[in-house]
Amino acid sequence: MARQAQESFRSVTKPVGVVADIRKNGIKSIYHGDGHNESPAPLEAIIDQSSQLALYAVTVGENVSDEISRLFAEDEFAPAAMLDAAASQGAELAAQQVEHSVRQQLKASNRWITGHETMSFSPGYCGWHVSAQRKLFEHLNPQEIGITLTDSCLMQPLKSISGVIVTGPRRIFSFDDNYAFCDQCKNRSCRERMKAIHTDK
Amino acid sequence: MLNQLSDSLLTGNADAVASLVKQAIDQKLDPNNILNDGLIAGMTVVGQKFKSHEIFLPDVLIAAKAMNAGMEILKPLLVKEGIPSIGRIVIGTVQGDLHDIGKNLVGIMLKGAGFEVIDLGKDVAPETFVEAAIENEAQIIGLSALLTTTMPVMKKVVNLATEKGLTGKIKIIIGGAPTTSDYANEIGADAYCYDGINAVDCARRILGVA
Ligand code: B12
Ligand code: SF4
Numbered sequence: 001m002a003r004q005a006q007e008s009f010r011s012v013t014k015p016v017g018v019v020a021d022i023r024k025n026g027i028k029s030i031y032h033g034d035g036h037n038e039s040p041a042p043l044e045a046i047i048d049q050s051s052q053l054a055l056y057a058v059t060v061g062e063n064v065s066d067e068i069s070r071l072f073a074e075d076e077f078a079p080a081a082m083l084d085a086a087a088s089q090g091a092e093l094a095a096q097q098v099e100h101s102v103r104q105q106l107k108a109s110n111r112w113i114t115g116h117e118t119m120s121f122s123p124g125y126c127g128w129h130v131s132a133q134r135k136l137f138e139h140l141n142p143q144e145i146g147i148t149l150t151d152s153c154l155m156q157p158l159k160s161i162s163g164v165i166v167t168g169p170r171r172i173f174s175f176d177d178n179y180a181f182c183d184q185c186k187n188r189s190c191r192e193r194m195k196a197i198h199t200d201k
Numbered sequence: 202m203l204n205q206l207s208d209s210l211l212t213g214n215a216d217a218v219a220s221l222v223k224q225a226i227d228q229k230l231d232p233n234n235i236l237n238d239g240l241i242a243g244m245t246v247v248g249q250k251f252k253s254h255e256i257f258l259p260d261v262l263i264a265a266k267a268m269n270a271g272m273e274i275l276k277p278l279l280v281k282e283g284i285p286s287i288g289r290i291v292i293g294t295v296q297g298d299l300h301d302i303g304k305n306l307v308g309i310m311l312k313g314a315g316f317e318v319i320d321l322g323k324d325v326a327p328e329t330f331v332e333a334a335i336e337n338e339a340q341i342i343g344l345s346a347l348l349t350t351t352m353p354v355m356k357k358v359v360n361l362a363t364e365k366g367l368t369g370k371i372k373i374i375i376g377g378a379p380t381t382s383d384y385a386n387e388i389g390a391d392a393y394c395y396d397g398i399n400a401v402d403c404a405r406r407i408l409g410v411a
Contacts, residue, residue: 001259072305075269077262084302130350152297153350184381 005082009060012067013087015094016145017058019102019165027053027164030139033123033132041127042175042190043166051116052167054102057142058094059160060087087159095120095161102165117170117197122163123153126190127181136162173197202228203239206271210243211250213263215270222271232278236315240271244313252398258306265309272312286317288408291334292343293321295354300347303377307343310397316404327357334362334371341404344390346377355380356388363389372407376400 022030027047031037047053064087071080099120106112124130133153137143140162147160155162166173177188202225209217218240225235247264250256279286290311294304301323308318319337321329334342342362346352355375362371372391375384385393391407394400405411 068302075266077265077305077309078259081258081262081302081306124348130348150297152348154297154299154348156299158299184379186378 001078001082002086005079005086008067008079008083009064009086009090012063013060013090015058015060015090015097017056017094017098018140018142018145019054019056019098020140022053022055022139022164024048024050024053026139027055030055030132030135030164031128033129033135036129036131038127038129038179038181041179041181043121043126043128045175046119046121046166046168046172049172050166050168051113052102052106052111054165054167055136055140055163056095056098056102056120056165057136057140057145057147057155057160057162058091058098059142059145059147059155059157060090060094061146061159062157064090065158091159091161095163099165102167106167115170116167117173118165118167119173119193119197120163120165122161126185127179133162136164170197202230203234203242206235206239207243207246210240210264210267210271211247213260213267215267218267218271219274222274226274226278232275232282233284235275236279236284240268240275241313241315244268244315248310248314248398248401261313262306262309265313268313287315287410288341288404289317289319289337289339290341290343290404291319291321291330291337291339292345293325293330294323294345294347295351295358296324296326297354298346298348298351299323300345300377303347304343304345307345307376307394307397307400310401311343311404314401314405316401327354327361330358331361331365331367334367335365340371340408342371342373343400344373344375344377346375346380349379352377352379352384355384355390359389374400374403374407 068080068084099118103118123132130153133149137149148156177190206221247261251261292308294301308320312318321333330342344355359373374392374394375390376394382393392403394403
């Protein structure tokens with residue numbers, strides 16, 4: 001069934017993304033958003049020590065969400081849930097692909113520094129309030145690839161991801177998971193991400 | 202035969218469930234027994250096995266589809282004989298939010314446990330929740346939100362229900378990744394549930410169903 005979901009996912013999706021470099025002073029205002037962030041938060045210090053920054057947004061499109069709804073409406077609950085999971089994973093893979101292409105571009109233009117790394121951060125995670133999406137959208141304009149933002153800061157299509165890819169010395173991405181908001185964190189994904197940047201890509 | 206019905210649910214055999222329900226009706230078994238000792242009993246075992254990690258979500262969902270196949274045949278009879286469900290729940294994703302997978306799963310679990318579920322869909326306004334609950338004489342409103350920016354709509358629903366004098370009459374339960382039991386307390390909701398199985402336990406508790 002998992003394979004069926006993957007095949008179905010492939011047949012109804014076409015991942016697209018947009019990425020744009022941004023300067024430190026530009027990102028600061030986007031990060032600040034509407035002023036609802038937690039402070040301190042890991043990204044504050046990371047931005048300050050970064051060498052390159054790029055905003056991005058990716059989506060796997062609306063068709064897959066329509067297909068999930070259709071399956072639910074027809075009582076095909078298991079295929080619907082599997083396709084939903086495949087679509088979420090697809091969006092995450094698309095985001096990773098963008099991060100990879102940022103690295104490749106830096107390498108191709110001889111701007112990659114040995115010992116540097118990339119890490120992606122998204123509004124809505126790790127103290128960065130989701131309302132910062134508004135400023136991120138104003139700057140990046142992902143409407144061009146069909147991603148829009150609702151008044152409640154929800155992206156449409158649903159299976160979309162936005163964020164900033166930070167490049168900088170590996171050490172700047174080491175932080176403790178003991179911020180006040182970490183108490184509510186259900187997955188502690190920063191731990192995995194930190195581990196990953198210490199393995200060669 | 203009702204045991205066989207329960208077993209067919211466990212294996213997710215929708216055709217077998219439909220045909221066994223038909224047979225049970227033909228043999229003039231009490232529709233209430235077909236429901237409780239056949240379908241709901243089967244789904245209860247499915248729920249228990251899921252809870253103890255013996256089976257996984259897709260297995261539960263395949264069983265739920267089979268349950269629906271049986272319910273489709275049994276429901277007209279239950280309506281005709283005036284047999285009430287164990288409880289009626291209005292459920293939906295709050296205004297401004299379009300995440301509905303979690304809400305759908307909760308609805309499926311509640312239905313499987315024998316509740317009547319009125320699913321209002323996603324992006325549902327506070328007034329719609331309250332009106333639908335009054336109109337359908339629901340005992341519970343279930344609210345789902347997946348973003349911190351849409352969570353405040355939950356409070357609006359609670360406030361509106363209070364304004365309409367529904368406090369105590371209609372219980373409000375909430376769920377969705379960023380919500381917590383502290384948040385439920387803060388906004389005056391009756392309970393927070395972390396998943397579908399927990400929602401079933403919680404709804405049962407609220408309605409005093411064994
Ligand atoms: C998969 C996922 C995604 C997927 C798709 C999400 C989807 N549902 O379609 C992708 C990768 C695309 C994604 C994107 C984003 N995500 Co996201 N995502 C998740 C993740 C990891 C799982 C969500 C999920 O699908 N779970 C599976 C379903 C079945 O579970 P569920 O919906 O929670 O429902 C269960 C319970 O909550 C409960 N329940 C739910 N509703 C109800 C209702 C009632 C009445 C009851 C009783 C119970 C109940 O029972 C359900 C069944 O078990 C969560 C974190 C988490 N661990 O939950 C973050 C999370 C929802 N995402 C988050 C964020 C921030 C985002 C983004 C904004 C990030 C970004 N900047 O790109 C975007 C927004 C997308 C958009 N369209 O705007 C935040 C939201 C909180 C916030 N800060 O506002 C979360 C909570 C992560 C976090 N920071 O902790 N995301
Ligand atoms: S524990 Fe969670 S919230 Fe805290 S920094 Fe890590 S991923 Fe972010």
